[in-house]
Amino acid sequence: MxxxxxxxxxxxxxxxxxxxxxxxxxxxxxxxxxxxxxxxxxxxxxxxxxxxxxxxxxxxxxxxxxxxxxxxxxxxxxxxxxxxxxxxxxxxxxxxxxxxxxxxxxxxxxxxxxxxxxxxxxxxxxxxxxxxxxxxxxxEAGPPALEADPPGHPVPPELPGPAAASGADAASVPSTSSTHRTSRRDTMSEGLQLVKNWLLARHEELEDIAPDLDLIENRLIDSLSFVEFVFLLEQHSGRSIQLETLEVDEIRTLDAIKTHFFTVQVGQA
The missing domain is CATH 3.90.470.20 (4'-phosphopantetheinyl transferase domain)
Incomplete structure (x- = not known):
């Protein structure tokens, strides 16, 4: 979901x-x-x-x-x-x-x-x-009414990919499915390894990080290191990243980071 x-x-x-x-x-x-x-x-x-x-x-x-x-x-x-x-x-x-x-x-x-x-x-x-x-x-004086939609701007149902909402309005994003585990040419595996090394250097209690480990829930990325982490992603992926449009699921796991930042998209190979 x-x-x-x-x-x-x-x-x-x-x-x-x-x-x-x-x-x-x-x-x-x-x-x-x-x-x-x-x-x-x-x-x-x-x-x-x-x-x-x-x-x-x-x-x-x-x-x-x-x-x-x-x-x-x-x-x-x-x-x-x-x-x-x-x-x-x-x-x-x-x-x-x-x-x-x-x-x-x-x-x-x-x-x-x-x-x-x-x-x-x-x-x-x-x-x-x-x-x-x-x-x-x-x-407030009275209890708020619970809403079905999240706060902020709702996601238009016709959008197929990540919505262009603010970073605080983390809308639905495609899950890492079999469509992402194709033979696309990964031109930046070294950059992804540098990202992994950066995380390991800040968490010496870990010997390795599984590709599907939830980096957010396990506090490998907290609010302050998140901003530094974005700088690191920009440096090694060659992409400009806006905090306001970055969504949680895009950096939740190393698999997701690879999919969104270190994999050649269809038509670019």
Whole structure:
């Protein structure tokens, strides 16, 4: 069956809420900044958010880590699956009083509405090595009506392939079937091996990665490494990838990555 984003049904009951929490390593973010520069974080933060994190000389690492953690924590309150964190649809602003404010836009706002969430409040704490954020939803007065379709734009039934929806609207994609296991000429097996090596280097507890292992469910790719992973795919596949249109099932397994990024398509061989 196609994978579709599903929001958690309202739990009901007095005081019910889905809390979200996230912790971000300062060392990890500093490494990403050193490797890729500020352009890397433009896929995660809006220009206004980056400006809030900037000093007269450079980006402030602790402020950057705090916003990344706040976005992840806010996303966790929405309780959706099979959806990438819509980085630029969850905006963390600095209020006049100095505390963080969360704004939900586009796909994030749609997911919140389906879950009966009117808004999200968040708090951020920094230490030398880590930034931590805790988020809580502001619930609507009444329980939301559950919808048959996922939040965001529905997938037109006549589309045969991945829908041109946003990354947070992970619509149906063709499953890896026998039609993909043909004798198509794979011209980038070395690139796929480099992708696998990148994953293994970050998970030393693994000796190998099975082609059908779910990389998302097993947390081999998390929200922060996901952005870096996209950079890696662009480098080794020679393709430009938009976070807003990338779908979960396209990178769920090594088999899926091979199909979508490292296999010559019919008519290109």
């Amino acid at each position: 196609p994978t579709r984003p599903v929001a958690a049904p309202p739990a009901g009951g007095l005081g019910w809420a889905n809390l979200g929490m996230d912790i971000v390593s300062v060392t990890r973010v500093r490494r990403l900044l050193r490797l890729y520069g500020e352009d890397f974080f433009q896929r995660m933060l809006t220009p206004g958010e980056l400006a809030d994190c900037r000093t007269s000389a450079k980006l402030d690492i602790l402020s950057l880590c705090g916003r990344i953690a706040a976005k992840e924590a806010a996303f966790k309150t929405l309780r959706v699956r099979a959806v990438f964190l819509p980085w630029r649809d969850i905006i963390v602003r600095r209020s006049e009083g100095g505390w963080p404010l969360v704004e939900l836009h586009r796909s994030a706002a749609a997911m919140a509405a389906q879950s009966g969430i009117a808004g999200i409040t968040v708090t951020i704490s920094h230490d030398v090595d880590y930034a931590v954020a805790v988020a809580a939803p502001v619930l």
